[in-house]
Amino acid sequence: MRAFAHLLDRLSLTSSRNAKLVLVRDHLANVSDPDRGWALAALTGELNFNAAKPAFIRKAVEARVDPTLFRWSYDFVGDLAETVSLVWPAQPGANREPELSEVVDALRSASRAEVQSLIERWLDALDPDGRWALLKLVTGGLRVGLSARLAKQACADLGALHGQSVTVAEIEELWHAVEPPYADLFAWLEGRSDKPDADHPGRFRPVMLAQAIDEATDFPKLDPADYAAEWKWDGIRVQAVSERGVRRLYTRTGDDVSGSFPDVVAGLEFEGALDGELIVLRDGALGAFNDLQQRLGRKTADAKLLAAYPAGIRAYDLLLDGEEDLRALPFAERRKRLEAFVARIASPRIDLSPLQPFETWDGLAALRTEPPEGDARLSEGLMLKRWDSAYEAGRPKGPWFKWKRDPHLIDAVLMYAQRGHGKRSSFYSDYTFGVWREDAEGARFLTPVGKAYFGFTDEELKLLDKFVRDNTTDRFGPVRAVKAGVDFGLVLEVAFEGLQRSTRHKSGVAMRFPRISRIRWDKPAREADELATLEHMLD
Amino acid sequence: MLKPESLLCPKPDGLYCPPGDFYIDPVRPVDRAVITHGHSDHARSGHHVAAATPETLAIMGERYGQDFAHTVEPIAYGQTVTRNGVEITLVPAGHVLGSAQAVIRWKGLTMVVSGDYKRRRDPTCAAFEPVPCDVFISEATFGLPIFRHPPDGDEIAKLLKSVKQFPERAHLVGAYALGKAQRIIMLLREAGWDRTIYIHGALERLCALYQAHGIDLGPLAPATTDAAKGQFAGEIIVAPPSALQDRWSRRFPDPVAAFASGWMRVRARARQRGVELPIILSDHADWGELTDTIREVAPGELWITHGREEALLRWCELQGIKARALALVGYEDDEDDG
Numbered sequence: 001m002r003a004f005a006h007l008l009d010r011l012s013l014t015s016s017r018n019a020k021l022v023l024v025r026d027h028l029a030n031v032s033d034p035d036r037g038w039a040l041a042a043l044t045g046e047l048n049f050n051a052a053k054p055a056f057i058r059k060a061v062e063a064r065v066d067p068t069l070f071r072w073s074y075d076f077v078g079d080l081a082e083t084v085s086l087v088w089p090a091q092p093g094a095n096r097e098p099e100l101s102e103v104v105d106a107l108r109s110a111s112r113a114e115v116q117s118l119i120e121r122w123l124d125a126l127d128p129d130g131r132w133a134l135l136k137l138v139t140g141g142l143r144v145g146l147s148a149r150l151a152k153q154a155c156a157d158l159g160a161l162h163g164q165s166v167t168v169a170e171i172e173e174l175w176h177a178v179e180p181p182y183a184d185l186f187a188w189l190e191g192r193s194d195k196p197d198a199d200h201p202g203r204f205r206p207v208m209l210a211q212a213i214d215e216a217t218d219f220p221k222l223d224p225a226d227y228a229a230e231w232k233w234d235g236i237r238v239q240a241v242s243e244r245g246v247r248r249l250y251t252r253t254g255d256d257v258s259g260s261f262p263d264v265v266a267g268l269e270f271e272g273a274l275d276g277e278l279i280v281l282r283d284g285a286l287g288a289f290n291d292l293q294q295r296l297g298r299k300t301a302d303a304k305l306l307a308a309y310p311a312g313i314r315a316y317d318l319l320l321d322g323e324e325d326l327r328a329l330p331f332a333e334r335r336k337r338l339e340a341f342v343a344r345i346a347s348p349r350i351d352l353s354p355l356q357p358f359e360t361w362d363g364l365a366a367l368r369t370e371p372p373e374g375d376a377r378l379s380e381g382l383m384l385k386r387w388d389s390a391y392e393a394g395r396p397k398g399p400w401f402k403w404k405r406d407p408h409l410i411d412a413v414l415m416y417a418q419r420g421h422g423k424r425s426s427f428y429s430d431y432t433f434g435v436w437r438e439d440a441e442g443a444r445f446l447t448p449v450g451k452a453y454f455g456f457t458d459e460e461l462k463l464l465d466k467f468v469r470d471n472t473t474d475r476f477g478p479v480r481a482v483k484a485g486v487d488f489g490l491v492l493e494v495a496f497e498g499l500q501r502s503t504r505h506k507s508g509v510a511m512r513f514p515r516i517s518r519i520r521w522d523k524p525a526r527e528a529d530e531l532a533t534l535e536h537m538l539d
Numbered sequence: 540m541l542k543p544e545s546l547l548c549p550k551p552d553g554l555y556c557p558p559g560d561f562y563i564d565p566v567r568p569v570d571r572a573v574i575t576h577g578h579s580d581h582a583r584s585g586h587h588v589a590a591a592t593p594e595t596l597a598i599m600g601e602r603y604g605q606d607f608a609h610t611v612e613p614i615a616y617g618q619t620v621t622r623n624g625v626e627i628t629l630v631p632a633g634h635v636l637g638s639a640q641a642v643i644r645w646k647g648l649t650m651v652v653s654g655d656y657k658r659r660r661d662p663t664c665a666a667f668e669p670v671p672c673d674v675f676i677s678e679a680t681f682g683l684p685i686f687r688h689p690p691d692g693d694e695i696a697k698l699l700k701s702v703k704q705f706p707e708r709a710h711l712v713g714a715y716a717l718g719k720a721q722r723i724i725m726l727l728r729e730a731g732w733d734r735t736i737y738i739h740g741a742l743e744r745l746c747a748l749y750q751a752h753g754i755d756l757g758p759l760a761p762a763t764t765d766a767a768k769g770q771f772a773g774e775i776i777v778a779p780p781s782a783l784q785d786r787w788s789r790r791f792p793d794p795v796a797a798f799a800s801g802w803m804r805v806r807a808r809a810r811q812r813g814v815e816l817p818i819i820l821s822d823h824a825d826w827g828e829l830t831d832t833i834r835e836v837a838p839g840e841l842w843i844t845h846g847r848e849e850a851l852l853r854w855c856e857l858q859g860i861k862a863r864a865l866a867l868v869g870y871e872d873d874e875d876d877g
Contacts, residue, residue, distance in 0.1 A: 086685035425813035
């Protein structure tokens, strides 16, 4: 338990992806089975106990610590699990510190009544970090800012430590075929045994991703005849699998989201695996991304929600047809099979992403700038796929490109800056910017419309940081207010993908994917855009 | 029996002794000051007479220049001086080099002003000595039951493990310039870290002073800018806490921001300061040390000078110990010192 507690402790304060990978990889390398396997299961969200409610923990601690002292402590710390882990009176020598696997085994087999006394005994035996980790584990949700994908990457890195060449895609494909505490997975990663059998009905197949195209350097080298084009849909990439009675809906990282989309899962009346875009689909027409957002992040969905935002899949690839794995076939071949497949299942919830015929890159460029009426207007741009490309996991350079529509641009004024994290902790690197609006008397004032923390170079970051430090008007913790008015202010050209009404923002609008595209040192703040300009851009 | 207030009483400038006509750790210049230790919120310049241990006087001279007081009066540990019949003895407090408790005796009444103190071993200063007394006047910087500092060795091991785990990064340790910095260097030495430790310019003179007092900090070198960035990969650099997020830190390769302080016990504090590796190491007594010390000294009455006094008062109430808070102002409840 101690090693696991230290791992969680460090992960909770580490922001760099690489540093997190090292921490998890080293844990998997240095801790033995089965403890490391349970740690991996906890990190990937495979362990969910909810064995204790906050009220029980509070009662247990108040039986041991003066309630007044506890209340003051809680006020100071602000987090229940952390407060309890710190004030719980140690009982040195009372019990042996439990290993993670003992805790997991006991939680899996004990009754609810037994669990409570077990937790109290463990809290007696552990040190504060151990108590904190235990409380996170038993109350459900570690929340240490680590994605399941990152944990799987750490597994691949563990393989590399042992001279094995393992990709994260292989781990993902295996993932649903292995069970915690993953002894067989580790044995393979450490070169002690063969790869576990991935043939598991309903499993996830790692997805193929596209490179962003560089118009200036890529197009001259590409022959339009080699590529198919289709619209890039603004939904969620999913893989729908229906295999030997098992139906699953996965995100592109292999997270199982079947529970959130029972309507889609019910419609998987086929034997195979489709790659496509999860969208809101009303009588064959695409809904806006905002509609889809109503369905995301929910563990379950009620009938009302399902009726208001019916979800479906716009299919663009076929990985498995019956029992036949198509991934090695060229795209042209898979596309034919896909068209026949979609026509055969004839489901109102599954349609086909149409190909866009074109002759020249210029012709395609015109189409991208002025999409035809209908769903295409809601697309993010175009996808280019080589006719002869096999379905390859990861993001290979060349076979698939994405060619997004040019973003919206506005000129906004820098209003606030916040310190970054990790490498950027000495920089003011998160910028809140605003545009002009008028009050009742016609006086102009800035209203914040968004926040961006990338899009600039390291050199530009230094200059922005200096500007913030030189023009600070106020400080609120890690945030600085920056001098910004009609006569003085820094104009930032902000690029974004879309704009939606929002009741949560004072300005009434919310940007999608905003980033700094240029710093307009030359432009007077008074000439930045008005809120009205943005309102005209609303999707 | 004498009322203790007739021997020591709180005034706006600090604790005052009417019969002896002196202040203890006054926050403004006074005629006569007894100073418990060299941290700037306790040791101010400009007093007419400043009495303290020779080490504390040396620290003040280093920080403020040799003319920091008109007259200095060194009092060695254990030595007693008498002023208008009031006996003043300085006894080690275990806080930093030269730190002392002021034991004040008059007409059979003994009062002990702890200054800042801790109870665990510190290789850079003499250990706290409990003195039985009628009134114990304690600090309470960490006066909440959440504060139980872990063993020093575990914290140093955490740092050394991280250095091993991230050999391409520099480890930047924020530590208060007086006391904490030298202590962490000594603890690293004891743990076998014999490489050069790089230090921020603000630590140089105090480290030299510690060395001159026989505390062997091992090889130190300035963390200068002219060195190649890669030179600091795998190294440990000690700097004042304020430097961690300062532009100064940009000279190091992808630094791991570590911070040695008792406040690091609370994750939100670490997060707020952008600390990636909290090192829970304090020169102040934690909750256990505070309450154990009160039990051990067993005073007739406890006074609390500064810190989180309400929780300690509550504990005294539960234990049936007479206690009052003086709520002295001017002693920083600062995150940097801790």
